[in-house]
Amino acid sequence: xxPVLECVEVKKHFAVGRRSRxxxxxxxxxxxxxxxxxxxxxxxxxxxxTLVRLVTxxxxxSAGDILYRGRNIGFIPARSFAGTQFRPKIQMVFQDPSxxxxxxxxxxxxxxxxxxxxxxxxxxxxxRLQVEEAARRVGLxxxxxxxxxxxxxxxxxxxxxxxxxxxxMPDLLVLDEPTAALDVSVQATxxxxxxxxxxxxxxxYLFVSHDLNVVRMLCDRVIVMYLGRIVxxxxxxxxxxxxxxxxxxxxxxxxxxxxxxxxxREVLAGEPRSPIDPDPRVCRFFGRCPRQVDRCRQEExxxxxxxxxxxxxxxxx
Amino acid sequence: MSxxxxxxxxxxxxxxxxxxxALEHIDLAVDRGETVGIVGESGSGKSVLSYAxxxxxxxxxxxxxxxxxxxxLDVLAASEHDMQQLRGREMxxxxxxxxxxxxxxxxxxxxxxxxxxxxTTTLRAALKxxxxxxxxxxRIPDPxxxxxxxxxxxxxxxxxxxxIALALACNPQLLIADEPTTGLDVTTxxxxxxxxxxxxxxxxxxxxxxxxDLALASEYCxxxxxxxxxxxxxEAPTATLFRRPRHPYTAQLIASTPTPEKTIASLxxxxxxxxxxxxxxxxxxxxxxxxxxxxxxxGTQPLPSVSLAAAHRVHCFHPL
Numbered sequence: 138x139x140p141v142l143e144c145v146e147v148k149k150h151f152a153v154g155r156r157s158r159x160x161x162x163x164x165x166x167x168x169x170x171x172x173x174x175x176x177x178x179x180x181x182x183x184x185x186x187t188l189v190r191l192v193t194x195x196x197x198x199s200a201g202d203i204l205y206r207g208r209n210i211g212f213i214p215a216r217s218f219a220g221t222q223f224r225p226k227i228q229m230v231f232q233d234p235s236x237x238x239x240x241x242x243x244x245x246x247x248x249x250x251x252x253x254x255x256x257x258x259x260x261x262x263x264x265r266l267q268v269e270e271a272a273r274r275v276g277l278x279x280x281x282x283x284x285x286x287x288x289x290x291x292x293x294x295x296x297x298x299x300x301x302x303x304x305x306m307p308d309l310l311v312l313d314e315p316t317a318a319l320d321v322s323v324q325a326t327x328x329x330x331x332x333x334x335x336x337x338x339x340x341x342y343l344f345v346s347h348d349l350n351v352v353r354m355l356c357d358r359v360i361v362m363y364l365g366r367i368v369x370x371x372x373x374x375x376x377x378x379x380x381x382x383x384x385x386x387x388x389x390x391x392x393x394x395x396x397x398x399x400x401x402r403e404v405l406a407g408e409p410r411s412p413i414d415p416d417p418r419v420c421r422f423f424g425r426c427p428r429q430v431d432r433c434r435q436e437e438x439x440x441x442x443x444x445x446x447x448x449x450x451x452x453x454x
Numbered sequence: 455m456s457x458x459x460x461x462x463x464x465x466x467x468x469x470x471x472x473x474x475x476a477l478e479h480i481d482l483a484v485d486r487g488e489t490v491g492i493v494g495e496s497g498s499g500k501s502v503l504s505y506a507x508x509x510x511x512x513x514x515x516x517x518x519x520x521x522x523x524x525x526x527l528d529v530l531a532a533s534e535h536d537m538q539q540l541r542g543r544e545m546x547x548x549x550x551x552x553x554x555x556x557x558x559x560x561x562x563x564x565x566x567x568x569x570x571x572x573x574t575t576t577l578r579a580a581l582k583x584x585x586x587x588x589x590x591x592x593r594i595p596d597p598x599x600x601x602x603x604x605x606x607x608x609x610x611x612x613x614x615x616x617x618i619a620l621a622l623a624c625n626p627q628l629l630i631a632d633e634p635t636t637g638l639d640v641t642t643x644x645x646x647x648x649x650x651x652x653x654x655x656x657x658x659x660x661x662x663x664x665x666x667d668l669a670l671a672s673e674y675c676x677x678x679x680x681x682x683x684x685x686x687x688x689e690a691p692t693a694t695l696f697r698r699p700r701h702p703y704t705a706q707l708i709a710s711t712p713t714p715e716k717t718i719a720s721l722x723x724x725x726x727x728x729x730x731x732x733x734x735x736x737x738x739x740x741x742x743x744x745x746x747x748x749x750x751x752x753g754t755q756p757l758p759s760v761s762l763a764a765a766h767r768v769h770c771f772h773p774l
Contacts (some may be wrong), residue, residue, distance in 0.1 A: 180639040181610065290727055291496075320495040322668060325710040332718045346467035347639060349714035354721070377714070389641040393669040394695050394713065404648055405593065405641045409611060 139207040140168035140190065141308050141341045142227075147201035147211070149187050151270040152196035159413050159436045161187040163365040164201075169309065174335060174342035176352035176373060178388065179362035183410065185345050186313070188362070192228050193311050194218040194344060206308070213224070229305035230406050233318045236292035244297045245282040248272065251305050267326030272296075276330060283287050290332060296330070303334060311343045316351065327356060334376045353377050359448075361385045364409055364421040369454075379451035405429060420451075428453055455655075456483040456661050458507060458628055460546075463520030465506060476502050477684045479757075480520070486627065487658035489651070491675035491692070494666055497728050498681040500664045504630045506546055507662075509537050515653035530579035543573045546621035550633040552613035556605040563589065563601030564617045569623045588619040592649060592672070611642035618650065627658055632664045647674055651751060668711045672696055677765065680704045683728045685757070691767040700762060700773040703741050739771060747772050 149162040169175050179185050180209075190196035193201065195215050199355045203211035210223050218224060231237035238247055246287055250315040258267060269279060273294040286294055293325040295315065302310055304440045315331070316324040332355060335342060346352050352373065359376050361384065361442045368381040387405045407425045415421060420433040432452055440450045465477040477499050490498045505511050507522055507528055509727040525544060527536065547556040557565055566585040570576045577582055584602070589597035592615040605613055614634060621629060631650060635643035651674055654661045665671050671678055672692055679689045680701065697703040709722040711755040716749040729736060737753030739745075744773050745752070752771045760768050 180641060293726075321668070321707065321710045321712075321725035322495055324712075327720065328712075329718055329723065348712065349640070350714060350716075353467045353714065354712060354718050356717065387641060391644040393643075393673045395669050395672045395675050395708070395711070396693075397669065399644070399651070399673045400646060402644055402648075404645045408612075442618065 138171060140170050140204075141206060142343070143168040143202075143204040144188075144192065145202040145204070145206075147188075147191060147203060148199045149191055149196065150199045151185075153413055156449075157413050160365045161412065162191065162198075162416055164200075164417075165362075165367055167360055167363075167367065167370060168343045169343060171308070171339060172339045172354045173358065174336070174344055176351055176356035176359040177343060177345045177362065178347065178349060178359060180388075182407065182412070183362040184365040184412075187315055189229075189343070189345055192309075193227055194217075194223070200419055207223075210443060213296060219255070225251070225305040225310065226307050227309045228302040228305060230298050230302045230310065230312045230315045234291065235286065236320065237298060238294060240286050241282050241284055244272075244277065244289065244293075244300075247286075247297055248300045248304055250372050251301060255304055267304060268300075269349075271300040274303065274334065275300040276326075288324075292326065295319060295323070295327050299327075299330070299334070303338065303340070306338065307340060309341045310345065311345075313343075313345045314347065317347070325353075342400055349377070361388065364412055364415065365420055366372040366450065367448075368422065368451070369447075370440075370448045371444070371449075375444065375447055381443045381447065381454040382422075382451045383428050383453070384422050385449075387427075418439045422451075455523075456481070457486045457525055458662075459521075459523040460507065461502075461521045461523075463522065464518045465502065465511075466516055466518055466644060467514045468516065469514065471733075472734075474731045474733060475684060475736060476515070477506070480684075480686055481759075482679060482686065482689075483618050484628065484662060485658050486660055487654075488677065489654065489661040489663060491663045491665060491671035492681060493665060494679060494681035495666065495728065497683070497731075499684040500681055501632055502633060503681070504547070508541055508547060510632065512540070512550065520542045526730060533666045539573075542569055542626070543624045544626050545628040545630065546624070546626040547630040547632060548614070548621045548634050552617045552635050553605055553610060555617060556613060556620075558605050559603055561602050563610065565616070566620055566623055569620055573624045584623075585595070588623050589616070590617045591622070591653070592616070595646075600706070607649040609642075610638050613647050614638065614642075615649070618646075618653070621658075622653060622657075626659065626661045628662070629654065630662045630664070631729075633666070633733075635662075635670070636665075643670070650674075662693065666760060668707060669713070680707065684731060685740055687770065688766075688768045690762075691764070692746050694763065694766055698774075700766070700768040701741075701773060702745050702747050704772055713736060716757040739769075747774070 145166050150158040151312050153159045191198050195213050241260050249264050258264050277296040316327050356373045359373045363384050368387045389415045420437050423429055423433050438450045438452045440448045442453050443449050462482040467474040552737055563585045566588050567581045570667040581655045585599050586597045594600050594615050635646050676690050677696050678692050679685050682703050688704045706724045729740050740755045741754045742748050757769050
């Protein structure tokens with residue numbers, strides 16, 4: 138069976154000034170199988186959000202192919218993508234539910250909008266039926282549907298955001314830090330809800346998060362990005378237990394843990410290199426890497442398979 | 455005597471929709487050189503408590519009882535002039551989202567100079583040098599160049615370093631760090647927290663770390679105070695708190711924090727929400743409605759403060 142999503146050497150470069158180009162996403166290739174959940178992690182500025190906007194087709198790639206079930210959707214201009222049959226299939230849950238919900242829409246209207254706009258459901262009775270069904274799936278009590286966002290708690294707003302994304306039964310749900318704005322007590326219920334929805338509806342997830350513990354719990358596979366490139370990808374448990382790239386190692390090391398000893402932690406020195414016209418010969422992690430040698434600035438390492446299904450871009454992996 | 459002592463503090467906000475009982479009977483003491491964590495959900499009163507300590511509360515806030523003492527000064531009775539002398543010089547604060555807390559149209563170095571000019575007797579000619587020194591102390595690479603950078607030209611982590619440089623410019627005795635790393639990457643968070651810890655140690659400065667991240671608090675705090683809905687529910691030395699939490703809320707908070715060992719199934723969530731603090735009939739235990747251990751007798755009496763082992767206190771009728 139064809140993967141739900143396939144990215145092949147996808148690039149997004151932004152022009153900076155007259156000559157320079159900012160390499161936000163550089164030659165990124167990965168796929169997501171049906172029913173699989175893939176985590177996407179990396180620091181701010183690594184290109185996560187740009188990649189998400191490319192995949193959800195809100196942004197046009199500079200080069201490369203984006204395939205949905207084997208059909209190339211990368212060339213469809215982002216502006217007209219909403220009019221295609223693919224829009225209902227790839228949906229997104231945005232970061233802060235307080236910012237991403239229209240304050241003048243009730244919960245009902247927010248969930249009904251994709252139905253009427255993209256699926257052509259116009260009849261009031263049918264609309265109500267489907268909205269209530271979605272609300273039930275995400276555990277949003279029916280009596281909250283007439284409420285406006287400011288009358289809902291953070292967790293309830295998160296549920297509206299998820300209901301609105303799943304109401305069209307997409308194949309791929311892209312979640313951009315869906316729990317970052319929530320307290321741990323609420324985060325746990327939302328994570329459980331997401332795990333349950335995936336089981337029930339068989340959707341694939343692309344789950345962007347900076348909380349690696351959350352990614353480990355929810356995802357089958359994880360992709361680690363650094364400065365526009367994928368530096369490591371593989372089965373989540375394996376990547377966390379035996380990271381092959383020094384950046385992944387530093388990232389995992391930096392997660393605070395109850396009873397952890399910060400003294401024993403190796404803190405990454407310095408700032409990331411500039412993403413503007415990066416030198417194609419130098420490893421992107423050069424300058425911050427604890428293991429760097431001369432070779433790392435003469436030859437940029439490419440992704441290679443270190444274990445079946447586990448790839449890393451490091452000379453030492 | 456402790457550096458900061460808050461005794462039996464109650465505070466409310468008068469709003470159009472009713473009086474919010476934001477803090478009730480809060481006791482908190484912070485010693486010199488010690489790092490104390492204040493943890494709890496949003497809305498639990500963590501930030502309001504620290505604002506009260508600095509007396510930078512919203513005009514709608516009213517302190518209805520209690521006392522705050524900082525280094526021998528009665529904070530609640532002090533004149534505004536005395537407080538202005540204190541803030542920035544003796545007690546300083548770093549905020550969440552450093553980019554918005556800094557002045558966007560003033561160069562980083564100039565903002566540090568402003569603090570030095572107001573609070574110290576630094577000679578005008580030496581200001582720039584001192585500001586660059588302050589930037590170097592917070593390990594900003596190339597401080598001479600960053601001196602003239604505007605906040606938008608700096609990364610989030612560097613903005614937070616500038617904030618720390620501002621806060622520490624006058625060697626305060628107490629630093630209040632209100633979610634200093636929320637919104638920063640984990641790698642940057644580690645570097646910032648290490649910086650705060652090293653600087654605090656070097657000057658035996660007391661630190662209050664306000665955070666919702668229990669794991670972060672566990673790594674950097676000597677003691678942790680757990681707040682829920684305007685109450686301190688438990689307070690203990692860090693190791694004790696995690697080894698044997700006695701308040702059901704603390705235990706549930708720990709159980710709902712994701713860790714490498716937990717799975718989705720083993721992650722627990724805390725039922726319900728914070729109670730509406732505008733209610734006039736709030737039970738004496740504000741965790742009552744969310745508590746799995748609540749008994750019929752809970753909430754009928756004033757909330758007890760149970761002293762357990764050394765420095766371990768819990769406010770519960772029926773502790774674990």
